[in-house]
Amino acid sequence: MFIRFEKEERWLERMLEQGWLLKSSMFFYDFVKTEPRQGSIKIDYRDFTNKQDYLDYCTLFEDSGWQHIAGSQHSGMQYFLKKSMDSTEDIFSDARSRAGRYKRIAGMWLTMAIIYFPILLSFMNNGQQEGIDFLAPRTWYLTPGIWELDGISFWCAFLFETPFALLRGLPWLFPGIAMFWFLILTVKAWRLAQKAENDA
Secondary structure, three states: OOOOHHHHHHHHHHHHHOOEEEEEOOOOOEEEEOOOOOOOEEEEEEOOOOHHHHHHHHHHHHHOOEEEEEOOOOOEEEEEEEOOOOOOOOOOOOHHHHHHHHHHHHHHHHHHHHHHHHHHHHHHHHHHHOOOOOOOHHHHOOOOOHHHOOHHHHHHHHHHHHHHHHHHHHHHHHHHHHHHHHHHHHHHHHHHHHHHHHOO
C-alpha cells in the first residue's frame, strides 16, 4: 500500500520496464503482460457521481496524450500512461492541482474513519452490557476467581480460557485499528498536500 502517489508511480514504471502493465488496482494490483518498455505513469484521485463527467475526464487526458489504463467511475484511483514523447510532461498543470489529489484522498480517508467510529462504539457498548471493558483485558476472562488463583491452577485456568477471552475481547480491535489507521492516512495525505502546495 502506497501513501505517496509519486512512489507508486515509480514502482508502476519499474513494473512496465519488466513487461507488466497495470490493468486494475481495486484491492490488489492486476497486471497484463506486455513488451518491456519505459513509460511515464501518473496517478490522480477522483471519483464521479455522473458517468458523463467521468467519460469527459478520461477524454480530456486522452486528448493531452495520456492513456487511461486503470480506474473506474467510482474507484477513486485513476492511472494514466503517457502515449508518446509529444504528450505533456505531466497530467497536472501546476503544484496546486497536484496537491488537490492528496486533499481528495484525505477526504476519503477521513470519511472511512468516521464510518468506523460508530462501529467501534457499538462493539464497546455491547461489551459493556456483557460486563466486558475492552480497555481492560482482565474483564475478558469470565472464570470466577481466576485472578485469585496461583501456581498451576492459575496457569491451567488462564491458558484454557485465553482463546475464549480473545474471541470476546478482540472483535473491537478491528474497527478501532481501522479507524486509527484511516486517521493517520488522513493526516499524512493533508501534510503531503501542504508540501506539494509549498513546492509551487
